[in-house]
Amino acid sequence: MGESNNFFKSAFSVDNVIFGFDDGDLKVLLIKRGTAPFKGKWALPGDLVYPNEDLDNAAARVLLELTGLKNVYLEQVHTFGAVDRHPLGRVITIAYYSLVKIANFELTPSSWASKAKWHSISEVGDLGFDHNEILNACFNRLKQRVKSRPVGFELLPKKFTLTELQHLYEAVLEIELDKRNFRKKILSMNLLKDLNETQENVAHRPARLYSFDKVKYERLVAEGYNFAL
Amino acid sequence: MGESNNFFKSAFSVDNVIFGFDDGDLKVLLIKRGTAPFKGKWALPGDLVYPNEDLDNAAARVLLELTGLKNVYLEQVHTFGAVDRHPLGRVITIAYYSLVKIANFELTPSSWASKAKWHSISEVGDLGFDHNEILNACFNRLKQRVKSRPVGFELLPKKFTLTELQHLYEAVLEIELDKRNFRKKILSMNLLKDLNETQENVAHRPARLYSFDKVKYERLVAEGYNFAL
DNA sequence: TAGCTTATTGTAAAAATTACAGAAATATTG
DNA sequence: CAATATTTCTGTAATTTTTACAATAAGCTA
Numbered sequence: 001m002g003e004s005n006n007f008f009k010s011a012f013s014v015d016n017v018i019f020g021f022d023d024g025d026l027k028v029l030l031i032k033r034g035t036a037p038f039k040g041k042w043a044l045p046g047d048l049v050y051p052n053e054d055l056d057n058a059a060a061r062v063l064l065e066l067t068g069l070k071n072v073y074l075e076q077v078h079t080f081g082a083v084d085r086h087p088l089g090r091v092i093t094i095a096y097y098s099l100v101k102i103a104n105f106e107l108t109p110s111s112w113a114s115k116a117k118w119h120s121i122s123e124v125g126d127l128g129f130d131h132n133e134i135l136n137a138c139f140n141r142l143k144q145r146v147k148s149r150p151v152g153f154e155l156l157p158k159k160f161t162l163t164e165l166q167h168l169y170e171a172v173l174e175i176e177l178d179k180r181n182f183r184k185k186i187l188s189m190n191l192l193k194d195l196n197e198t199q200e201n202v203a204h205r206p207a208r209l210y211s212f213d214k215v216k217y218e219r220l221v222a223e224g225y226n227f228a229l
Numbered sequence: 230m231g232e233s234n235n236f237f238k239s240a241f242s243v244d245n246v247i248f249g250f251d252d253g254d255l256k257v258l259l260i261k262r263g264t265a266p267f268k269g270k271w272a273l274p275g276d277l278v279y280p281n282e283d284l285d286n287a288a289a290r291v292l293l294e295l296t297g298l299k300n301v302y303l304e305q306v307h308t309f310g311a312v313d314r315h316p317l318g319r320v321i322t323i324a325y326y327s328l329v330k331i332a333n334f335e336l337t338p339s340s341w342a343s344k345a346k347w348h349s350i351s352e353v354g355d356l357g358f359d360h361n362e363i364l365n366a367c368f369n370r371l372k373q374r375v376k377s378r379p380v381g382f383e384l385l386p387k388k389f390t391l392t393e394l395q396h397l398y399e400a401v402l403e404i405e406l407d408k409r410n411f412r413k414k415i416l417s418m419n420l421l422k423d424l425n426e427t428q429e430n431v432a433h434r435p436a437r438l439y440s441f442d443k444v445k446y447e448r449l450v451a452e453g454y455n456f457a458l
Numbered sequence: 459t460a461g462c463t464t465a466t467t468g469t470a471a472a473a474a475t476t477a478c479a480g481a482a483a484t485a486t487t488g
Numbered sequence: 489c490a491a492t493a494t495t496t497c498t499g500t501a502a503t504t505t506t507t508a509c510a511a512t513a514a515g516c517t518a
Contacts (some may be wrong), residue, residue, distance in 0.1 A: 010239070052319075053312070055308065078305060079305065083282070090280060092323075094308050094321075178507075180466090180468080180510095181506075183466080183467085185506095203517070204462075204465080204514085204516065205463070205464050205466085205513070205514040205515045206465085206515065207464075207466090208465085390496090407476075407478085409477090409479095409499080410476070412498085414474095427483095427484095431495085432485050432494070433484060434484045434496050435483080435496085436497090437496085
């Protein structure tokens with residue numbers, strides 16, 4: 001960007017790291033850019049913020065346009081504003097992440113994307129812009145959050161088994177957990193409803209299904225409760 | 230703000246919550262605004278981000294102009310972008326906080342401030358803009374940070390007593406700590422250097438002085454160490 | 459019904475946290 | 489200089505939390 005007597009163009013955008021969990025793996029939804037800059041490269045979904053749109057709304061809109069989903073967990077993480085981060089001018093971007101139940105929708109790539117695809121977090125390559133850095137910041141925030149808030153459930157279907165829940169934590173935290181200790185701890189919180197149902201169509205002993213008791217959690221929070229894994 | 234055919238003005242700013250610790254109390258540095266909007270009201274120090282200035286630089290500049298201090302702990306917290314948060318147009322602001330050793334400087338209020346003053350965190354009144362919300366977000370982040378990183382030392386002089394350190398934690402966390410357990414825990418980290426010096430000019434048994442061993446801390450972090458109070 | 463696969467459960471050892479009080483060091487005062 | 493006032497400094501036992509670890513149960517398939 002030039003000197004002070006150049007006309008100064010500035011804008012703000014949001015980028016949204018959309019996380020999903022499938023097949024024991026943490027995934028992130030990337031788009032293949034259909035327009036310059038970085039045409040043909042994978043990148044995070046994002047858009048400029050409209051003149052009278054709040055930031056959270058803009059991030060939710062990006063998600064809605066791509067997935068059709070509303071009322072999804074969304075958290076602002078960090079704002080990236082290096083002077084030269086965008087090749088076309090000064091664009092600072094506010095990074096968000098979302099947690100979606102991956103089975104709940106069909107992908108509907110929008111105008112700025114020629115293609116959208118889930119990528120395993122461990123297999124994300126070189127992204128356009130500073131998006132690797134943004135992805136990293138969001139992944140780190142998620143790791144932290146998952147230990148101090150019951151957000152992991154946002155990535156699972158309503159009904160889930162304890163093994164699925166454990167695998168989710170293992171995928172997000174990138175560590176292995178002891179099965180018995182994990183179950184002991186999570187059940188001792190009394191935040192899971194035992195649905196008295198079991199898995200169907202599995203070729204082995206079917207596991208019990210549980211759901212997260214959000215109402216109870218919020219009651220406890222009001223009394224000062226702190227979720228901690 | 231008006232409809233889409235109005236000319237749209239947008240800008241970004243940084244606001245910096247400058248924390249200090251003095252007299253057993255957590256303080257925040259506020260300015261009395263000398264110009265509209267909110268002229269005469271207390272507010273956070275902040276400024277527009279220059280066209281070719283990175284965000285962290287802008288926040289550091291605000292601090293430098295007000296205090297003359299460089300190389301200060303600075304952390305980005307959150308970006309506030311409600312459409313109507315600024316009465317003169319769309320201004321989104323990136324909030325930072327800084328931790329300064331309060332005795333180290335003289336206040337030199339700059340152009341946008343007619344007056345700067347330390348306020349006890351518990352006695353901050355109604356601020357201009359959305360600055361109460363910003364202050365809150367930064368205070369909450371500090372509370373969290375102080376438990377997981379050794380940032381508390383940024384608020385203390387190089388040499389400090391264990392009692393001072395404890396009072397700092399109590400002020401930030403807004404809880405009381407047990408003296409013996411606090412000392413046991415902090416000393417067991419082996420991150421404090423016992424300086425073999427004691428306080429002078431106190432009307433009672435003088436306490437030993439310690440300093441934080443940053444070099445050792447960074448060595449440990451490289452090996453995977455995690456500070457936790 | 460035998461074999462396969464995954465689910466489910468408990469206990470003992472180790473580590474961390476909590477609660478709690480009295481003696482020691484220095485300055486001040488009479 | 490002795491008595492007093494103030495704050496520093498230190499240890500232990502009880503409790504709670506965390507960790508390590510493996511055998512049996514349940515349902516499916518062949």
